[in-house]
Structure formats: C-alpha cells, structure tokens
Amino acid sequence: MSNNNKPDKTELCRLFRRFIAPEFVISDAETLKPYECDGLSMYCEMPLIVVLPETVDQVQEVLRICHRYQIPVVARGAGTGLCAGAMPDATGVVLSLAKFNNILDINSQTRTARLQPGVRNLAISEAAADYGLYYGPDPSSQIACTIGGNVAENSGGVHCLKYGLTVHNILSVEMITVEGDKILLGSDGLDSCGLDLMALITGSEGLLGVITEIQVKLLPIPEKAQVVMAAFDTVQQAGDAVGGIISNGIIPAGLEMMDTHAIQAAEDFAKAGYPKGAQALLLCELDGTAEEVQEYIQQVEKLFLTYGATSTRTSQTEAERALLWKGRKSAFPAVGRISPDYYCMDGTIPRGQLAHVLTEMQKMSEHYQLRVANVFHAGDGNLHPLILFDANVPGEFERTEEFGGKILELCVEVGGCITGEHGVGIEKIRQMPVQFNKQELQQFNAIKDAFDPEGTLNPGKGIPTLRRCQEYRSIEPSEEISHG
Amino acid sequence: MADLSQQLQQQVLDARSDKRQLNIVAGNSKASMGRTTHADTLNVSDHTGVISYQPVELVLTVRSGTTLTEIEALLDDNNQMLAFEPPRFSEHSTIGGTLACNLSGPGRPWAGSIRDHVLGVRLINGLGEHLKFGGQVMKNVAGYDVSRLQAGAMGTLGVLTEVSLKVLPKPAAVRTLSWQLEAKQALSLMLELAGKPKPISAACWIEGQLYVRLSGAQSAVDATLKEWNGCDEPDSDNFWRALRDQQLSQFQSNDPLWRFSINPAAEIPSLDHLSIIDWGGAQRWYRGHQDKHEMEALAELAGGQVSLYTGGDRTADVFHQPVPALQEIQKRLKASFDPDGILNSGRLYSWM
Numbered sequence: 001m002s003n004n005n006k007p008d009k010t011e012l013c014r015l016f017r018r019f020i021a022p023e024f025v026i027s028d029a030e031t032l033k034p035y036e037c038d039g040l041s042m043y044c045e046m047p048l049i050v051v052l053p054e055t056v057d058q059v060q061e062v063l064r065i066c067h068r069y070q071i072p073v074v075a076r077g078a079g080t081g082l083c084a085g086a087m088p089d090a091t092g093v094v095l096s097l098a099k100f101n102n103i104l105d106i107n108s109q110t111r112t113a114r115l116q117p118g119v120r121n122l123a124i125s126e127a128a129a130d131y132g133l134y135y136g137p138d139p140s141s142q143i144a145c146t147i148g149g150n151v152a153e154n155s156g157g158v159h160c161l162k163y164g165l166t167v168h169n170i171l172s173v174e175m176i177t178v179e180g181d182k183i184l185l186g187s188d189g190l191d192s193c194g195l196d197l198m199a200l201i202t203g204s205e206g207l208l209g210v211i212t213e214i215q216v217k218l219l220p221i222p223e224k225a226q227v228v229m230a231a232f233d234t235v236q237q238a239g240d241a242v243g244g245i246i247s248n249g250i251i252p253a254g255l256e257m258m259d260t261h262a263i264q265a266a267e268d269f270a271k272a273g274y275p276k277g278a279q280a281l282l283l284c285e286l287d288g289t290a291e292e293v294q295e296y297i298q299q300v301e302k303l304f305l306t307y308g309a310t311s312t313r314t315s316q317t318e319a320e321r322a323l324l325w326k327g328r329k330s331a332f333p334a335v336g337r338i339s340p341d342y343y344c345m346d347g348t349i350p351r352g353q354l355a356h357v358l359t360e361m362q363k364m365s366e367h368y369q370l371r372v373a374n375v376f377h378a379g380d381g382n383l384h385p386l387i388l389f390d391a392n393v394p395g396e397f398e399r400t401e402e403f404g405g406k407i408l409e410l411c412v413e414v415g416g417c418i419t420g421e422h423g424v425g426i427e428k429i430r431q432m433p434v435q436f437n438k439q440e441l442q443q444f445n446a447i448k449d450a451f452d453p454e455g456t457l458n459p460g461k462g463i464p465t466l467r468r469c470q471e472y473r474s475i476e477p478s479e480e481i482s483h484g
Numbered sequence: 485m486a487d488l489s490q491q492l493q494q495q496v497l498d499a500r501s502d503k504r505q506l507n508i509v510a511g512n513s514k515a516s517m518g519r520t521t522h523a524d525t526l527n528v529s530d531h532t533g534v535i536s537y538q539p540v541e542l543v544l545t546v547r548s549g550t551t552l553t554e555i556e557a558l559l560d561d562n563n564q565m566l567a568f569e570p571p572r573f574s575e576h577s578t579i580g581g582t583l584a585c586n587l588s589g590p591g592r593p594w595a596g597s598i599r600d601h602v603l604g605v606r607l608i609n610g611l612g613e614h615l616k617f618g619g620q621v622m623k624n625v626a627g628y629d630v631s632r633l634q635a636g637a638m639g640t641l642g643v644l645t646e647v648s649l650k651v652l653p654k655p656a657a658v659r660t661l662s663w664q665l666e667a668k669q670a671l672s673l674m675l676e677l678a679g680k681p682k683p684i685s686a687a688c689w690i691e692g693q694l695y696v697r698l699s700g701a702q703s704a705v706d707a708t709l710k711e712w713n714g715c716d717e718p719d720s721d722n723f724w725r726a727l728r729d730q731q732l733s734q735f736q737s738n739d740p741l742w743r744f745s746i747n748p749a750a751e752i753p754s755l756d757h758l759s760i761i762d763w764g765g766a767q768r769w770y771r772g773h774q775d776k777h778e779m780e781a782l783a784e785l786a787g788g789q790v791s792l793y794t795g796g797d798r799t800a801d802v803f804h805q806p807v808p809a810l811q812e813i814q815k816r817l818k819a820s821f822d823p824d825g826i827l828n829s830g831r832l833y834s835w836m
Contacts, residue, residue, distance in 0.1 A: 188747035188787030199632035249653035291703035420623035
C-alpha cells in the first residue's frame with residue numbers, strides 16, 4: 001500500500017461523490033462546523049471532509065479509499081459522547097452513521113432487535129414497548145445517543161448494577177474492518193467459538209472497526225417499579241445505607257446518590273421535592289413483579305431509617321416516580337444553571353471509598369478554588385463529579401482540567417479506574433498511564449495493530465502511543481496538592 | 485494458598501528463550517475440551533488463594549488456581565454466589581480454567597456468563613510480562629476489554645494469574661416447575677415464559693420433560709408458581725447441579741458430544757428429539773457420530789455455532805470454523821499477546 005499519491009481534499013471529495021450522493025459529502029467550512037466536536041465541546045477540530053453514507057456498501061468503499069491512502073477515519077453517531085472520542089482529525093474523514101437509523105427487526109419470540117447503528121437508544125425501547133419489551137442500558141443521553149455509539153463506548157446508565165452494560169446486552173455486531181471487509185461478530189446464540197472479538201470491540205471507541213449493524217437483547221418490561229428517596233445528614237451514612245441494601249441481598253434496579261451541591265441545583269431546577277438541607281440524597285428504584293417490589297420497598301424504607309435517614313419518600317404513582325427521577329436526570333443541566341460552565345468527570349471507585357474520595361475532593365476543590373457537585377451511580381461505584389468553572393476567565397479551564405485529572409488519579413489510587421462509562425477519547429488519554437503501566441499500554445497498542453496496523457481508525461484516541469505517554473509524564477505538573 | 489506468579493512468569497520466560505511450547509494446566513478437569521496438543525505442562529494449580537473479598541462491594545479477587553469448591557464455600561458463608569453457576573467437572577476445577585473455557589451453568593441466559601461477570605484479570609502474556617487489565621469495580625471502560633477477551637480463549641493469549649469477578653446475593657427462594665412435553669412444544673413454552681416479567685432463572689428440556697426454575701424474592705417466586713400451573717418439583721437442586729456439571733446420564737457416554745449455541749427459537753428437526761435443550765433454547769447438547777461439516781451447516785442455519793465438545797477426533801479442529809477474515813484477525817490477535825506461539829497454541833484451533 002502506498003500513500004505517495006495521497007489525494008487532496010478536492011480529489012477525495014470527487015472520489016467519494018462517485019458513490020455517495022454529492023450533498024452527503026460535506027467539505028465546506030460552514031456545513032462542517034457542527035462536526036468539529038462531540039458532547040465535550042472544549043475539544044474541537046475541523047475535519048477535512050464529512051461523509052454520510054446511506055448503505056453498508058458505501059461505508060465499505062469509504063473505508064477502502066481511506067485505507068488505500070492512509071487517511072484517518074473518525075466514525076460518528078449522534079456526537080453526544082463526553083470524552084472527545086468523536087473529535088475529528090484535521091487531516092481525516094468523519095464517517096457519520098446518522099443515515100443508518102432504521103430498526104431492522106424486532107423479534108418478540110427471541111426478545112431481540114436488529115438495529116442500524118444510528119438508531120437512538122430510547123427509540124429501541126419505544127419500539128419494543130409494543131411487545132412488552134425494552135432495552136436495558138439507558139445512558140443519560142438516551143434521547144439522543146445512538147446504539148452504535150453505545151457499543152463503541154460500552155455505555156451504561158442508571159440501571160447497570162442489575163441489568164448490565166452494553167456489553168451484556170448485545171448478541172452480535174456487523175463490523176467493517178479498516179480494509180473495508182465486512183465481518184460478523186457474535187451470533188443469534190449466547191456465545192461463539194474462538195476469541196470473543198465482540199467483547200473486545202465493545203468499548204473500543206472506534207479504534208478497531210466501524211459498526212454497521214447491532215443485534216441487541218430485549219427484556220420484558222417489569223410489572224412494577226417504585227422509587228424510594230432518602231435524605232441523610234452525612235455522605236458516610238448514605239454510603240453505609242447503600243452497603244446495607246446490598247448486604248440484605250437486594251439488587252436495586254437503580255441506586256443513585258447526590259451530594260448537597262447537586263441536590264440544591266437539581267431541586268431549584270426540577271422542583272422534585274428534594275430536601276435541600278440534606279448532605280446526601282439516595283434514590284433507590286426497585287422493579288420486578290408486583291409482589292416482589294412491595295416486599296423490597298418495605299425492606300428498603302426500613303433500612304434507610306436504620307442507617308440514619310432523616311426522611312424517606314416512596315413514589316406512589318408513575319408520575320411521582322418520574323418526578324423523583326427528574327431531579328437526578330436533570331442534575332447536569334441544573335448544575336449548568338448555577339455556573340457558566342461545568343466539566344463532568346467519570347471515575348469509578350470501590351463504594352466503600354466514597355466518603356474518603358469526597359473528602360479528598362473537597363480539599364482539592366479548595367486548593368483549585370473551583371466548586372464541585374457530585375452525582376454518583378452508588379450501586380456500581382461510578383462517580384460523576386461536576387466541576388463548576390467559567391471558560392471566560394483566563395486559566396480557569398486549565399485549572400479545571402488539572403483538578404479533573406487529579407480526581408481520576410485519586411480514583412485509581414483507591415482501587416478504581418479513570419472512566420466508568422464515558423470512555424477515554426482524547427480527554428482522559430493523559431490519565432491512561434496512571435491506570436496502566438508501559439507494558440500494558442504496549443499490549444493495548446499491539447491489539448490495535450492486529451486490527452489497524454496503520455493506525456488510521458480514530459487516531460490519537462483511547463490508547464496513548466508510548467511516545468505520547470512519555471510526553472504526558474514529562475508535562476505532569478510537579479507541584480503536589482497541599483492537603484493542609 | 486500461595487502466590488507463584490513470579491515462578492510462573494519465569495517459566496514462561498524460560499520457555500520463550502528455549503522455544504518450548506507450554507500447555508497451561510490447573511485442576512486438569514477440562515483436558516477433554518479443546519484440541520489435544522503436545523507441549524510441556526505449566527502447572528498453575530498451586531497458585532491459589534483469595535486476594536480480596538468484600539461482600540458489600542460484590543467483588544471477589546482470587547488467584548487463578550483457586551478451586552470453585554473453595555470459592556463457593558467462601559461465598560456461601562456470606563449468602564452470595566457466582567451467579568453464572570460454573571460447572572464443576574471435578575472438585576479440582578479452578579476459576580482460571582472456568583474463565584479460559586467460558587463455562588457457565590443453566591442460569592446463563594438470565595444471570596449471564598462468566599464472561600459477563602469478569603471485572604478484571606492479571607495474566608502473563610507470551611513475552612513473559614505480567615499485566616493487569618480491568619479492575620475490581622463494576623464499571624471500567626479504560627482501554628480494551630482484555631479481561632472478557634480471555635473468556636473462551638482457552639489460554640491462548642496468556643497465563644491467567646488473577647481473576648476479579650462480580651458476585652451476587654443468593655436468591656431468597658428457588659423453586660422448579662415441570663411439564664411433560666415434546667421438544668417442539670417445550671421450546672415454544674420456554675420462549676413464551678421467558679418473555680414474561682417473572683423471576684425465571686433456568687429452562688431445560690430433557691427426555692420429554694421441561695423444567696423451569698424460578699429464583700428471586702419469596703413473594704415473586706410463590707406468585708409465579710401459582711400462576712404458571714406446572715408440576716411443582718420438590719427437590720430439584722440435584723437436577724440443576726447434575727445438569728450444570730454434566731453428570732446426567734445423557735452425558736455419560738463415550739460417543740462424541742456436540743454443543744450447539746444457537747438462536748433459541750431455532751428448530752433442528754433432525755436432532756431435536758435426541759437433544760437436551762438448555763439455556764431456554766439457546767444451548768443444545770447432542771450425542772452421536774456425525775460429520776462436523778454437516779453439524780456446522782445445521783448450526784449456521786440455526787443462527788449460531790457448534791463445537792465438538794468432548795469425544796471424537798481431538799487432533800482435528802473441534803470448534804466451529806470461523807470465516808477466513810475472522811481467522812486472520814484471531815491469528816493476529818494471538819500474535820499480539822504471544823508472538824512466539826508458546827501459550828496453549830493449537831488448543832483452540834489448529835491454526836493458532
């Protein structure tokens with residue numbers, strides 16, 4: 001393969017327009033502009049070209065051309081990602097899967113759906129509802145985010161502890177390799193012989209291939225769901241209450257915690273009736289058969305009081321359940337109202353470390369002079385600190401980024417990881433060497449080489465190359481945080 | 485209880501410099517699976533012990549040579565379990581071997597497989613590097629999911645030294661219902677029941693009898709038991725255990741044993757009446773002398789794959805053959821972990 005005769009932008013557009021409708025090969029600055037970033041808008045780059053193919057054949061042909069000339073390809077779904085994983089490459093092509101938005105089949109007998117990658121997460125459950133079924137993973141962005149992006153990021157949501165992540169809820173994926181070959185990973189069965197490439201692809205952030213079809217599992221809609229809200233005077237008590245529920249053998253459908261800053265912002269925004277004086281708030285959703293939910297709701301209410309809840313409230317109607325969730329689900333925009341900008345982090349920690357991590361984070365908050373609000377998928381230890389800042393104040397974003405980086409390092413230090421569900425992308429690539437040593441990163445790079453030796457699929461994301469690790473290490477601020 | 489990881493690492497390094505191939509063995513209860521190969525034994529069975537277990541975190545980390553017996557006794561004390569119900573082919577069966585072979589029991593369609601429950605691993609790759617992937621938390625998307633990639637890799641990518649798993653509370657109640665049905669009707673009832681929001685946790689048809697297990701809150705199990713109107717099987721634990729461990733009489737023969745992993749609704753008329761239909765239809769067992777290519781064609785028509793699980797010619801390929809493009813990727817992936825091909829080469833496929 002040679003890239004001696006690498007086509008220029010005009011020539012590349014001409015090549016693409018031979019098989020893609022001309023209006024879906026975008027090359028003018030104004031139309032390219034919306035593609036310059038994903039949900040993490042601090043990281044921007046204008047792509048060379050955006051293509052919106054309409055058939056799998058076209059996707060294959062785009063990849064073949066890019067492979068021939070070693071042109072970077074960044075696959076893109078709805079662009080709701082929060083790690084700059086879909087940020088374009090200035091010399092490359094953004095391959096938008098937006099046109100692939102059809103639900104190909106819903107099979108009520110096998111409880112499965114075949115989907116094109118551009119189908120929105122929520123649209124799956126909406127379509128499956130006619131059959132009494134739904135799709136489990138429900139990331140906060142589910143109104144907009146697409147299933148292809150969910151597979152690329154191994155998305156979670158508030159129901160992970162009981163219903164798993166994307167990787168637990170898919171049966172097969174059709175993928176186009178960097179060379180443009182179409183392969184099928186997985187099957188209609190629950191496992192396949194040989195190496196589990198589907199597990200490897202899930203969460204690989206577009207570095208190993210481009211997904212063109214997904215078969216997901218659907219679940220029967222539970223007969224009943226109810227949520228218990230409980231307020232606590234300390235984060236420690238709330239954390240202990242979470243442990244208490246699990247020790248009692250109950251796995252809630254959702255178990256969410258908010259700290260005092262998040263409670264206040266959410267309540268001002270959603271008027272859900274959250275107790276604004278509380279230091280911590282828990283939302284515990286139980287689902288299942290009517291009998292089971294009744295049994296567990298009583299147990300959970302009692303447990304919360306045993307662990308020192310100052311008040312509890314249980315949803316009695318679907319409307320009340322929706323209202324109690326509304327505060328939590330709108331926590332991010334609610335925090336957006338009390339600060340010009342916010343930066344959402346995504347570490348995971350062993351649940352027992354929560355109080356320690358929040359205390360340390362408070363010290364950092366004082367050190368960096370930046371407020372931080374916390375929402376926490378308490379059931380599975382996934383912490384979302386929201387750092388409040390003002391991008392118009394010179395240096396404040398840089399301070400925010402450094403603060404965020406320190407939080408992630410703290411997560412690793414206590415036995416957790418740098419990202420629970422948002423992915424590494426560009427955003428957390430500097431923290432990868434904190435979680436993984438040189439040999440481990442080398443192994444990741446070797447895996448990448450097995451799929452994409454030229455490194456043209458989503459370059460610069462997810463896995464740092466070793467040269468870059470050293471660069472990152474050398475620019476680490478030498479100044480230690482004062483804990484005093 | 486001992487940490488032998490340094491010795492194991494040294495043995496891999498030595499094998500690499502001597503250009504010797506290694507066959508990784510722990511409890512040796514799964515030697516009949518995969519292909520037969522000839523290589524020096526790398527014994528992991530003394531690399532044992534629980535590294536951490538905090539019931540409230542629902543996470544267990546153990547050395548790979550730890551036996552399932554020991555793990556399950558420990559979990560039992562805390563009223564927890566490995567929800568994927570690992571088969572115990574002998575009392576020596578280990579967690580490392582279970583992960584390498586991706587083995588899960590009757591509850592797999594509902595509770596998930598070991599692949600679904602693994603959170604992290606440490607392994608020694610073919611370069612003799614001792615590496616850590618994943619972690620001890622439920623959610624972790626940093627880097628490629630190397631931990632889950634080990635499930636079913638048959639040790640071809642590395643010597644597993646530690647495994648972190650999600651564990652779950654035991655259900656408060658477990659009951660079993662049965663119906664006398666032909667295969668076709670049983671399959672259709674399994675699928676119908678699995679579509680209901682009830683605490684179903686296993687469904688298996690064997691010799692004209694459909695067994696459906698319910699697990700969960702006492703109230704949910706009791707109510708479903710009444711509603712579903714089958715025969716209440718009083719002492720079914722032994723049945724599910726025997727099915728899990730392949731101790732039922734149907735497994736006791738030297739004839740080749742075939743395992744189909746297919747679309748749960750698929751019918752294979754030529755085999756159905758002779759099979760065990762487990763996993764709510766998604767796993768079928770069949771004993772007999774058949775041509776592998778013909779079995780593969782049947783499995784593909786049924787939306788899945790087949791493997792010659794035990795018996796038959798084990799020097800030939802026993803797992804479903806992937807298409808050339810997938811063979812190529814798997815070979816390259818194997819080489820990325822084990823460039824000299826010293827770890828369990830040939831156990832999974834003749835060509836890697």
